[in-house]
Amino acid sequence: MREITYLEAVREAMSQEMRKNDDVFILGEDIGVYGGAFGVTRGMIEEFGPERIRNTPISEAAIAGGAVGAALTGMRPILELQFSDFITIAMDQIVNQAAKLRYMYGGKGSVPMVLRTPAGSGTGAAAQHSQSLEAWVAHIPGLKVVQPSTAYDAKGLLKAAIDDENPVIFYEHKLLYKTKGDVPEEQYSIPIGKADIKREGKDVTVVATSIMVHKALEAAEELEKEGIDVEVIDPRTLVPLDEETIVNSVKKTGRLIVVHEAVKRGGFGGEIASVIAESEAFDYLDSPIKRLGGLPIPIPYNPNLEKAAVPQVPDIIDAVKETVRFK
Amino acid sequence: MNTSIESQFPTYQIIDGEGNMVNDDYKSEITEELARKFYEKMIFARLFDRKGVNLQRQGRIGTYVPFEGQEAAQIGSALALEDGDWMFPTYRDHGATSAFGHSLKNIFLYWRGFIEGCVPPEGKNIFPPAVPIASQILHATGTAWADKKKGNDRVSLVYFGDGATSEGDFHEGLNFASVFNVPAIFFNQNNGFAISLPINKQMKSKTIAQKALAYDIPGVRVDGNDIFAVYFETKKAVDRARNGEGPSLIEALTWRYGAHTTTDDPTKYRDQHESHERREKYDPMTRLEKFMQKQGYWDEEWAEEVQKDASRRLDEAVEEMEKVEKSDEAVMFDYVFGTDVWPVEEQKQAFFADRSER
Numbered sequence: 001m002r003e004i005t006y007l008e009a010v011r012e013a014m015s016q017e018m019r020k021n022d023d024v025f026i027l028g029e030d031i032g033v034y035g036g037a038f039g040v041t042r043g044m045i046e047e048f049g050p051e052r053i054r055n056t057p058i059s060e061a062a063i064a065g066g067a068v069g070a071a072l073t074g075m076r077p078i079l080e081l082q083f084s085d086f087i088t089i090a091m092d093q094i095v096n097q098a099a100k101l102r103y104m105y106g107g108k109g110s111v112p113m114v115l116r117t118p119a120g121s122g123t124g125a126a127a128q129h130s131q132s133l134e135a136w137v138a139h140i141p142g143l144k145v146v147q148p149s150t151a152y153d154a155k156g157l158l159k160a161a162i163d164d165e166n167p168v169i170f171y172e173h174k175l176l177y178k179t180k181g182d183v184p185e186e187q188y189s190i191p192i193g194k195a196d197i198k199r200e201g202k203d204v205t206v207v208a209t210s211i212m213v214h215k216a217l218e219a220a221e222e223l224e225k226e227g228i229d230v231e232v233i234d235p236r237t238l239v240p241l242d243e244e245t246i247v248n249s250v251k252k253t254g255r256l257i258v259v260h261e262a263v264k265r266g267g268f269g270g271e272i273a274s275v276i277a278e279s280e281a282f283d284y285l286d287s288p289i290k291r292l293g294g295l296p297i298p299i300p301y302n303p304n305l306e307k308a309a310v311p312q313v314p315d316i317i318d319a320v321k322e323t324v325r326f327k
Numbered sequence: 328m329n330t331s332i333e334s335q336f337p338t339y340q341i342i343d344g345e346g347n348m349v350n351d352d353y354k355s356e357i358t359e360e361l362a363r364k365f366y367e368k369m370i371f372a373r374l375f376d377r378k379g380v381n382l383q384r385q386g387r388i389g390t391y392v393p394f395e396g397q398e399a400a401q402i403g404s405a406l407a408l409e410d411g412d413w414m415f416p417t418y419r420d421h422g423a424t425s426a427f428g429h430s431l432k433n434i435f436l437y438w439r440g441f442i443e444g445c446v447p448p449e450g451k452n453i454f455p456p457a458v459p460i461a462s463q464i465l466h467a468t469g470t471a472w473a474d475k476k477k478g479n480d481r482v483s484l485v486y487f488g489d490g491a492t493s494e495g496d497f498h499e500g501l502n503f504a505s506v507f508n509v510p511a512i513f514f515n516q517n518n519g520f521a522i523s524l525p526i527n528k529q530m531k532s533k534t535i536a537q538k539a540l541a542y543d544i545p546g547v548r549v550d551g552n553d554i555f556a557v558y559f560e561t562k563k564a565v566d567r568a569r570n571g572e573g574p575s576l577i578e579a580l581t582w583r584y585g586a587h588t589t590t591d592d593p594t595k596y597r598d599q600h601e602s603h604e605r606r607e608k609y610d611p612m613t614r615l616e617k618f619m620q621k622q623g624y625w626d627e628e629w630a631e632e633v634q635k636d637a638s639r640r641l642d643e644a645v646e647e648m649e650k651v652e653k654s655d656e657a658v659m660f661d662y663v664f665g666t667d668v669w670p671v672e673e674q675k676q677a678f679f680a681d682r683s684e685r
Contacts, residue, residue, distance in 0.1 A: 025476070051476060057506055062465050062499035069469020069483075072454075075476070092496075096459055097466070104455045106442040107662040141663050141671075165665030193669070240670045 002185060007177040009151040010040055010116070013158035014078060016187050018048055021076065024162060027054040027063055028080030037082045038118055038177055060086050064093035064115070068101070071113040076162055083129045084119035084171060087137070098167040099142030114161045114168045120211060120261055121306055122175040127298035130306075132210075132262035137169045138238045138271070144168045144192055145238040149213035151181035153236055156190030164192060173211045195242035197249070201231035204255040204320055207246055207272055208232060212259040212292075212311065219316035228324055238268055243275050250281040255323050257290045261310045264293025287326035290319050336536040336548045338580060341555040344609050346617025353559045359624040365554045366615055366630070368406065369398045371637040372422035373612060375431075378641050379421075379438065383589045387649070388438040392418045393585040396552075396602075399611035400516045400579040401486075402426045403557030407565050408484055413452045413470045415463040415485035419516075419583075423486060424453050431644035436651060442658055443651075452481075461491035464500035464513065471509035471574070482568040484512040484561075490521025492535055501576065505542040510568035512561065513576045516551060522587045523596035539576040551579030552611040582609070656682075 004012070018024045025048075026041060032055035035042030045053040056063055060081060067077040081087055087094065098111045121130035138145045144166055148154040154172070161168040198213055199220050208216035213234045220230035231249055235241055250256050256276055258269035269291040276282060276289060292311040300306050341357070343349050348357070376395045383391040394401065401422035408414065408427060416424050421434050428451050437444025437456070445455035452470075457463035467485035474481040491497055492515065504511045515535050519526050532538065539546025545564070549556045557579055564575035584602045586593045593599060619625040660675040 054507075057499075057502055059499045059503060061496055062468065062503040065462065065465020065496065065500070066469035066472055066503055069466035069471075070473035070476075071469075072466065073470050073473040073477070075473045092459065092462060093465060097462055101455070102665055103662040104442065104445055105662075106444075106446045106658075107665075108446045110665045112665075144664075144668075166668075240668050 001182040003180045004151060004183050005177065006151040006154050006172070006179050006181070007038065007040055009155040009181075009183050010158055010172060011042070011044065012183070013155045013162075015044060015047065017159060017162050018052060023074060024076045024078065025052040025054060026078045026080060027056050027067060029056060029058055029063070029082050031055055031080055036080060038174065040177075041080070060089040061093055064090035065097065067113045068093055068098050068111055071111045072101070072109050076112050078114045078116060078162065081115060081117040083125070084117040084133060085128055085131050087117065087133060094137065094143070094167070094169070095140050099140045102166070103142060110165045111167050112165050114158070114170050116158075116170045116172060118174045118177070119171045120173045120175060121299045121310055122211075124301060124303060124306065125174075126301040130299035132260070132294070134169070134171055134238060135262055135266060135268045138268055142166065143239065145171070146192060146236065147171045147210045147238060148236060149173075149176065149210050149234050151179065151183050153190060153196065153234075155183050156188050157192065157236065159187055160189045160192050163189065168192070171210065175211055179214070190236070192237050193240040193242055194237070195233055195235045195245040197231065197245065198234050199230065199232040201229040201253070203229045203253055204257060204323055205231045205233060205246070205249040205253045206257045206259060206316065206320065207235060208259040209235060209238070209268070210261065212261055215311065215313050216259055216316055218313045219320065222313070222317055223320055228320060230320060235272075241272070241275070243279070246272065246275065247279045247281045250276050251284045254284045254286040256285070257292065257316070257319050257323055259292040259311055259316060261294055263296050264291055265296050267291070267293045269293055287323045290323055292316065292319055332533045332537050336534045336546065338548050338550050339556050339560060340550040340553050341559065342553050342614060342618045344614055346614055346619075346621050348618070353555065356559070357555060359622070362615065362619050362622070362624050363629075365402065365406075365558070366619065367633050367637075368402045368426045369554065369612055369615065370634055371640070372398045372402060372425065374634070374637050374641055375425060376422065378645065380585070380589060382435070382645065383438070388435065389440050391438050391589045392587070393589070394419045394422050394583060396584040396606070396610070397516055397518060397581045398422055399554035399615075400551035400557055400581045403554040404484065404514050404561040404577075404579070407558055407561035408482070410450065411452065412481050412565075413454070413467065413483040415454045415467045415483065416456050417463070417486050417488065418456045418458050419488070420456065420486045427451065427453060429453050431640065432647040435644055435648035439648060441651065441654060442662065461487055461494035461496035461500075463487070464491070464496050465503070467511050467513075468500045468504045468509060471504065471511040471568075472507055475507075475509050480569050482510040482512060482565055484514055484565070486514050486516060488521060489515065489517040489519065489526050489535060490524065490529055491515075492538060493529055501538070501542045501544070501574070504574040505544050508571075508573040510571070511574040512564045512568055513574065514561065515576065515578045516581055517578050518581050518583045520583070520587075520597060522591070535578040536576060544574050544576060546576040546578070548578045548580065551581035552609050552614060554611060554615060
């Protein structure tokens with residue numbers, strides 16, 4: 001199969017849908033001839049023109065609010081927030097408007113929009129351009145939250161997000177943009193709310209999101225050399241969460257570690273741990289659940305410190321060993 | 328030459344407080360038929376509003392937001408729209424929504440706390456009332472943008488108060504709308520107070536209309552208690568938008584006689600003497616009545632009939648509203664997502680299972 005990057009997969013998902021469906025358009029900052037801050041929309045304005053690749057003023061509330069209005073008329077806007085940190089300035093439109101309107105309209109209106117945005121640290125973008133704030137939106141009824149970790153997942157989940165009748169927050173990770181993977185040329189859809197077992201194992205379940213999926217897989221390779229068999233689960237979507245796949249895995253392994261880049265305190269890992277604590281898998285646990293997450297500090301600009309602020313492969317290896325050795 | 332802001336944005340008036348026509352701009356279009364239509368809609372709105380306050384006082388609906396005094400601004404602008412156009416009301420604009428064809432029963436249901444109250448009749452593009460401030464300005468920019476892209480001739484009209492102009496959403500909305508030249512009408516009802524904050528503490532600007540200058544779009548100031556001025560100026564802006572000439576800002580000067588909502592007491596922050604005086608001098612109903620009398624359009628029997636008819640329709644709507652049984656708890660879950668999302672379904676089942684065990 002053909003190999004393309006995560007970034008190309010996102011672009012291809014949009015382009016293929018836009019060729020078929022005239023209601024789909026993109027709006028955001030510098031997405032025109034500049035091609036977007038990370039180059040995701042490069043070349044698209046040449047194909048689709050400025051009416052469908054709408055380069056906007058620096059105006060996050062208007063980008064989000066305008067998308068809400070357009071979606072209410074039956075259009076399917078994809079809005080790009082240049083950095084996911086800027087969701088702070090669009091938050092009212094997302095939380096108080098996009099997420100609520102269907103409900104407040106008595107089911108009569110719907111807001112089929114996708115908010116795509118790059119998240120995460122690792123690019124030296126410092127405290128205000130490196131956060132992982134997905135737990136904020138996962139808390140809001142009415143929003144779906146997607147976090148693909150591979151090029152294949154990105155393409156299929158983005159197609160599903162565009163087709164969805166609800167507002168979908170689609171988190172891309174900056175460090176994943178250049179990663180490559182096998183991606184079919186034709187359109188396909190991955191159901192929102194279906195986890196993927198990225199590696200089967202029997203000793204311990206590691207639930208990892210976004211870039212941490214890759215770090216968990218790397219850790220699993222290392223651990224295999226020591227005879228520890230790690231199962232890596234990528235939920236792919238936080239809302240709705242595929243609880244069943246995680247519960248079944250923990251019943252099998254009896255051990256759970258949750259890893260995400262977002263700050264551990266109040267992070268989505270707490271939700272996953274709680275799901276297990278409330279489920280039938282609780283009885284199967286042979287050791288306490290462990291959560292790995294970012295330190296409760298702003299992401300540093302300094303490269304060494306930046307790395308130290310979020311979980312790395314050795315942290316996962318240590319956590320797995322501790323969990324497996326627990327008596 | 329006088330270059331003050333107030334002289335650049337004079338308050339446009341067609342009928343003065345005494346009911347005299349002060350200019351002939353629309354003389355040929357101001358007919359007995361039009362005056363009667365305005366009167367019917369305005370008296371209905373006023374009785375509607377009083378009914379709303381009474382129902383709240385009697386505990387038959389929840390908190391209510393009165394608009395008495397703002398009827399001309401609301402009805403004049405609403406009637407300038409066509410079917411299919413988008414209307415974005417605030418919580419104070421049910422005078423406008425009812426004039427534009429919203430269901431009376433549903434408007435009352437809304438104030439009784441029913442989600443169904445937000446649903447407009449089929450074919451009426453009326454947004455649920457915006458309760459946060461200024462957020463709806465961006466939605467109107469978005470619908471106008473979409474309609475322009477689709478190539479239809481719909482326009483989007485959005486209501487907001489004087490306080491909303493301090494929000495970022497107002498400025499982002501106007502900037503977006505002007506950059507993309509979308510068919511939107513930004514209709515401001517300047518009633519002088521944002522809950523307790525008077526306009527001179529809200530902004531240093533002398534007018535709201537002048538804010539249009541910053542976005543290079545037309546900005547006009549109208550006497551919001553003169554329904555003819557409101558109607559014709561709004562129509563002008565609607566026609567411009569429909570013809571692809573872009574957005575406009577309208578500032579309608581008006582006044583709410585009563586409280587911000589039924590939960591507050593305006594005497595705490597406002598000299599109510601001013602409200603009484605404004606009612607005496609500038610009331611939109613009295614002004615229209617005087618005008619009709621001077622033109623020979625007035626007929627006491629007709630007016631009584633109109634009022635009786637309005638009261639009858641209101642009583643019927645209230646009766647229908649009260650026939651609705653208490654809300655089904657299932658609706659709490661049903662409208663959260665547009666497609667089946669199993670966590671919601673599970674929560675719903677768990678909720679009802681818990682109830683049945685009690």
